[in-house]
Amino acid sequence: METHVRVLIVGGGAVGCGIAYHLAKAGWQPLLVERDELTAGSTWHAAGLLPLFNMGYATSHIHDHSVRMYAGLEAETGLNPGFTRCGNLRMAQTDARMDEYMLYSATAETVGIEHEFLTPAQIAERWPLVRTDDLKGALFHPTDGYINPADVTQAMAKGARMAGASVQRKVQVNGYRWTGTEWVVTCERMVERGGNLVPSGEMFEIGAEHVVTATGNHAQRTARLLGIKIPAIPVEHQYIVTEPDPALVAWRKAGNPEHPVLRDADARWYVREERGGWILGPYEDGAPARFPYAVPDSFRADLFALDLERIEREYMSMIHRIPSSEQVGLKDDFNGPICYTPDGNPLVGPAPGLRNMWLAEGFSFGITAAGGTGHYLTQMMTEGEAEIDMASLDPRRFGSWMTTEYATRKNEEAYSHVFILHHPDEERPACRPLRTSPAYDRQKARGAQFGQVNGWERPNYFGPVDAPEGFDRDARSFRRGGWWRYAKDEAEAIRGAAGLIDATAFAKHVVSGPGAAAFLDGFTTNTLPKVGRINLTYALTDAGTVRSEYTIVRRGADGFYLVSAGAWADYDRDHLLKSAEDFMAAGGDPVGVHDVTTQWGVFALAGPASRDILNRLIRDPQPETALSNSRFPWLSAREIELGMVPVLALRVAYTGELGWELHHPIEMQNHLFDRLIEAGEPSGMKLVGARAQNWLRQEKSYRAFGTELGRDATPLEAGLDRFVDLFKDFRGKQAMQQTGIRSRCVTVLIDGPPDADPWGREGLFHDGARVGRLTSGGYSVAFGKQIGMGYVRPDLAAPGTRLKLRMFRDLWDAEVVEDSPHDPRNARIRADG
Structure with missing residues (x-):
């Protein structure tokens, strides 16, 4: 075995082998080690389905790549992966479910995934064993199907070997040590004894420039060895196999094609043919998480006891949908661990706080994702970034505040939510509230309906004060939900008077020290602001695309306060810290990076009356001019006193109106909130949530990180030339310029349906051809129509x-x-008074 490799992959399931396959094709000649046999984890008992349906843009690309790739594996490797392209029929019992499918269709169309809609009559004509009298319709993927998990894994492993990879079984990793230039990985041979897999005592080390972990159910052990948190914990998934169904056998003997994989999303199950019978896979309530700390050494290719009572409702629903299955007995059952994460998406990308350590963990649909994950992770490792924005899967999207209990409960929720209606305004309830700003209870008492951002509770909108339990859940829709009129009132209040927004969830970092200015100058695209001033700027990837967006406040010659998106606090901290380390290692003067997110609360006050409201509170020797343009111009920052609260006030407004961000000591938040409510009442100020704010920022064409801004577009493509100083050097500049302009960010006004707004997933067309896609969407109160x-x-x-x-x-x-x-x-935002 090699003692030094360019890249070591730990884990020999479908995902690990998919990564080995693509890295080998890229010329990196990886070494893959597996503690047991290839496919010994969740891969061996997976049902092998290949669902293309996914509401996420990046995950849709990953699944699509896998399905396309698997179709060519046999020709390349000589091994048949058992790919059956029978299609996938996703049925709908309700109009809301059909709305979901139509929204998905918009995403699928932008990715290029083939699909069509079928009526109940068309379903009955094609597949008469399926009951359709209570269906509204269905979505059909003709290229979907299923595959043999073990065979496709072995085929990818062989393809990897053919391209120069090495695969070693019965090798367990027991430790990782970073030397500053490479990883030293401590390994041990494993041996079979009495049917158990046990350590042999034969230890050795492998040096690796890069390490990829794809350890599946063993992710918690990996996390402990690395000293990080990986919120990937398995949940039980059971499926059953029936005896042959005479009606199905007769159907096939008559020369009819195999049924597509059937999914009754409202009944929460999938069904496919299996040797004349049926496989039923439910996603029921009550499936427990397993192994929250570690997989027992004795657990290999093992299963759990079946719990039929837990899936009785789903089983009866299958009989309802396929009546011929009622008289068929059970032949086999499987109940095994499948890894989940709190949001159901896998963890793909750099490990937080570590160099050259890459995670590929938490795959609940690992067979479907294995090929595509290998493709895009290889691009990230070998080219600097993937061709699509992979931020939605980045391991650093989950904060270090996350605990084992949180991950366990949220993963159980993610499992039970596989087949729920995936509203774009969906908010899942488990483990909430957890992270709350001090004013949470005050806002809740005033009708706040909260969303969760990186664990923080943040008002989405303010409904009626006496709203019943479940009001927000019932208000959701794929069209204009029950919350829409409240968000419209809030948006109109900011345009006409004033609104107060809780922005405490913003990520906040202090960058200081003798090297702070030089570091930030090379780290970001824009000219650094002068003391007391503010600039919007961007940190780029090595590929020249947008890595992060920052509002930078210069508080002194060597002191800076950085504000960025609340959903990406740990993501930004990790990049700042690593970049500062690189700067100092290259000879730069000392730089300190400190995360102060939880120390500062933030209220955003905006609207034509915002200056009047603050004037009622400000304590200043010359209060009549304290907030004037001459003393407090646009894009400047000042320390002011609002009553008894010291505030760092930033004259910016994400809504595009006259306004200030009020950064305050978080322990004084309730006092400041009460004073602002009192001062705002004479001016008609309303409390405003994130949804109205999102509409308003689109009226100003303000790009948002995670939608318009990401790792697949440069700031020049985003139309942010004014925030890019081409007269200085900064990270990613050359790559940005070499990329050129592949597409451009635009704002569109839409004459759309009277009861719906776009969500930011829809395709744009010209002369019948698709020419782009939305990244954000909503309603414009200024223009009285949809905007995107x-x-x-x-x-x-x-x-x-x-x-x-x-x-x-x-x-x-x-x-x-x-x-x-x-x-x-910008006359309104610059208004004097």
């Missing part, structure tokens, strides 16, 4: 260009408008 932002071909980005937008399978008129269609000259 997205990317189109550069030749179609000029204001006045007429496009079409796909919503609910129809095409609607859309027009590209100038940036910042509301108040394009």
